[in-house]
Amino acid sequence: MSANVKKSKGGPDRHPLAPWMFLAPYLVYAAVFFAYPLLYAGWLAFHQTDGPQASVFVGLGNFKFVFTDPMFYKALSNTTIYAIASICIQLPIALGLAMLLNNSNSRMKGAFRLMIFSPNLVGQIFVGVMFAVIFTPHYGLFNKGLNALIGWGLEEQWLQNPDLLLPALIIISLWMYVGYNMIYFLAGLQSVDKQLIEAAQIDGANAWQTFLHITLPQIKPIAIFVVIMSTIGSYQLFELPFALMKGQGFGPDNAALTIVGYLYDWGFNVGDLGTAAAIGWVLAVIIFTISIFQIKVTRAYDVD
Amino acid sequence: MHTVHWVLILAAVIYVALRLIPGKGWKIAPAYLRVVLLAIAAFLTLTPFIWLICSAFKDKTIMMQYTFLPPVSDWFNGSLNLENFRRLLTEVYNSPQGPVYFWQYIVNSIFLSCTITSINILFSSMAGYALAKYRFRGRNVIAFVMIGSMMFPSMLFLAPLFEMIYKFGWMDSYLALIVPGAITVFGIFLFRQAMVGVPNSLLESARVDGASEFRIYWEITLPLVRPVTAAYCLITFLATWNAFLQPQIFVQTQSKLPLPVVLNQYIGLYVQEYGIFLAGTLLAIIPPAILFFILQKEFVAGLTSGATKG
Numbered sequence: 001m002s003a004n005v006k007k008s009k010g011g012p013d014r015h016p017l018a019p020w021m022f023l024a025p026y027l028v029y030a031a032v033f034f035a036y037p038l039l040y041a042g043w044l045a046f047h048q049t050d051g052p053q054a055s056v057f058v059g060l061g062n063f064k065f066v067f068t069d070p071m072f073y074k075a076l077s078n079t080t081i082y083a084i085a086s087i088c089i090q091l092p093i094a095l096g097l098a099m100l101l102n103n104s105n106s107r108m109k110g111a112f113r114l115m116i117f118s119p120n121l122v123g124q125i126f127v128g129v130m131f132a133v134i135f136t137p138h139y140g141l142f143n144k145g146l147n148a149l150i151g152w153g154l155e156e157q158w159l160q161n162p163d164l165l166l167p168a169l170i171i172i173s174l175w176m177y178v179g180y181n182m183i184y185f186l187a188g189l190q191s192v193d194k195q196l197i198e199a200a201q202i203d204g205a206n207a208w209q210t211f212l213h214i215t216l217p218q219i220k221p222i223a224i225f226v227v228i229m230s231t232i233g234s235y236q237l238f239e240l241p242f243a244l245m246k247g248q249g250f251g252p253d254n255a256a257l258t259i260v261g262y263l264y265d266w267g268f269n270v271g272d273l274g275t276a277a278a279i280g281w282v283l284a285v286i287i288f289t290i291s292i293f294q295i296k297v298t299r300a301y302d303v304d
Numbered sequence: 305m306h307t308v309h310w311v312l313i314l315a316a317v318i319y320v321a322l323r324l325i326p327g328k329g330w331k332i333a334p335a336y337l338r339v340v341l342l343a344i345a346a347f348l349t350l351t352p353f354i355w356l357i358c359s360a361f362k363d364k365t366i367m368m369q370y371t372f373l374p375p376v377s378d379w380f381n382g383s384l385n386l387e388n389f390r391r392l393l394t395e396v397y398n399s400p401q402g403p404v405y406f407w408q409y410i411v412n413s414i415f416l417s418c419t420i421t422s423i424n425i426l427f428s429s430m431a432g433y434a435l436a437k438y439r440f441r442g443r444n445v446i447a448f449v450m451i452g453s454m455m456f457p458s459m460l461f462l463a464p465l466f467e468m469i470y471k472f473g474w475m476d477s478y479l480a481l482i483v484p485g486a487i488t489v490f491g492i493f494l495f496r497q498a499m500v501g502v503p504n505s506l507l508e509s510a511r512v513d514g515a516s517e518f519r520i521y522w523e524i525t526l527p528l529v530r531p532v533t534a535a536y537c538l539i540t541f542l543a544t545w546n547a548f549l550q551p552q553i554f555v556q557t558q559s560k561l562p563l564p565v566v567l568n569q570y571i572g573l574y575v576q577e578y579g580i581f582l583a584g585t586l587l588a589i590i591p592p593a594i595l596f597f598i599l600q601k602e603f604v605a606g607l608t609s610g611a612t613k614g
Contacts, residue, residue, distance in 0.1 A: 022434035040464035123546025
């Protein structure tokens with residue numbers, strides 16, 4: 001009836017309540033599982049709790065405690081080292097593999113992409129269970145493999161030595177996530193203008209110059225996306241070290257303690273949800289600040 | 305010198321030889337090098353899986369003796385058997401609520417993943433449809449809230465969620481896992497992105513024919529975005545199948561636990577007999593692997609669809 005009139009306004013819009021009907025599940029979800037817990041997390045952070053029943057207002061006490069606790073700084077430094085290593089080691093390898101794949105013929109591309117991506121299907125807990133055995137001194141697959149390759153490491157106690165535990169985590173996460181990041185870089189590379197590259201080559205640019213001045217600027221949006229996603233993911237590391245340490249503590253010298261591990265310990269081993277909420281806010285601020293910083297830095301570089 | 309070194313040296317020699325061929329060699333050599341490097345990467349990626357499969361079938365007496373498999377002559381004298389699987393599936397866990405068999409955890413995981421995935425696809429696609437195909441007051445506000453909510457790490461909500469679940473009386477109930485997992489903002493945007501491309505004229509003509517708003521969404525729009533639905537199905541299934549933290553915190557009864565929580569227990573339970581929990585891990589990664597092989601094309605496209613547009 002009035003369809004033609006509405007149509008001229010641009011969108012099919014008949015029932016004024018129709019969109020709200022489709023949005024109803026989200027609205028309920030957003031109210032109950034986003035807005036309310038967000039406010040609740042704010043309230044909790046200023047209270048000391050003992051399980052879900054008892055609570056006392058403590059002002060900034062929880063934050064004061066967290067910022068004076070050496071365990072927090074241990075968790076922060078472990079997580080930061082892990083995040084930096086993930087970005088500096090994993091992402092260049094992922095980009096390199098994506099570039100190798102991008103130049104391959106299509107059938108090979110599909111097969112290699114599938115194989116290199118496959119660890120991403122396996123949850124961190126399952127990976128942790130596997131690698132708890134793979135890193136066994138003398139018998140483990142990794143120890144034997146490393147020994148065969150460079151003649152070192154057969155007897156190294158990767159999971160018992162506080163100096164080697166974090167490197168072990170970084171190696172495992174390389175195995176898990178390099179294919180995932182590679183997929184994103186590959187998607188970025190496929191949208192690079194091939195004519196520009198050919199033009200550069202005709203002008204006598206070598207492979208490195210072409211990469212630096214043609215390819216890299218064009219995949220920059222996706223590269224920023226991958227860097228930010230990796231940082232956010234790295235700062236939320238928990239399950240992998242948890243399973244690797246067999247659910248008992250955070251390894252020798254707390255070498256596998258992450259920020260979320262620290263949060264979990266306070267919330268669900270100690271039962272102080274207030275401190276856990278405060279740690280949650282600290283984590284949120286860290287992630288938010290780093291993301292903003294990364295966007296700013298990459299934008300600033302753009303102006304040059 | 306190990307075999308590894310000979311293989312690497314051989315690969316290098318072939319590369320040098322190719323480069324020395326005048327003319328054509330200059331073009332073949334880089335292509336050859338690419339394949340070698342990719343093959344090394346693929347080999348390193350797949351080795352832990354091959355090792356896992358071998359370990360699951362090895363008898364415990366030879367578990368440490370060989371990295372992968374014993375020599376072929378030993379294959380049929382009992383070195384390779386199904387003992388790990390037999391023990392995994394027949395040994396009971398005596399919990400305070402009664403004995404539990406391993407198959408129970410597989411059933412739990414399948415039930416939870418399928419339920420959450422179905423509900424999540426329905427609700428996320430509905431909200432995505434509303435954003436893509438309707439113009440209404442408040443649409444921008446809702447989109448803004450959605451984007452804003454993605455900036456908070458999920459760990460921030462863990463402590464308040466624990467209190468809420470406790471007060472709702474959902475402790476030790478699957479409701480504690482299903483309801484908070486019923487929708488994701490990521491899914492909403494994935495569906496919105498895909499549904500924007502569905503032509504309005506199609507929806508308009510269905511409307512003229514008297515189709516209800518829900519039928520237009522369910523019978524016309526949703527089938528048209530099947531690739532995205534497939535991708536999101538796999539993403540959600542993987543996330544719930546591998547989820548550990550929420551079930552670890554909210555579920556206590558042994559017979560209700562999903563696989564990740566149980567396998568994490570089993571490392572402590574079968575300390576030295578790791579053939580058993582490796583067999584369990586192998587069983588646990590087969591269902592997502594099958595689903596991935598079926599849906600892999602859509603999955604890769606869906607994964608990157610949000611990022612490439614940005």
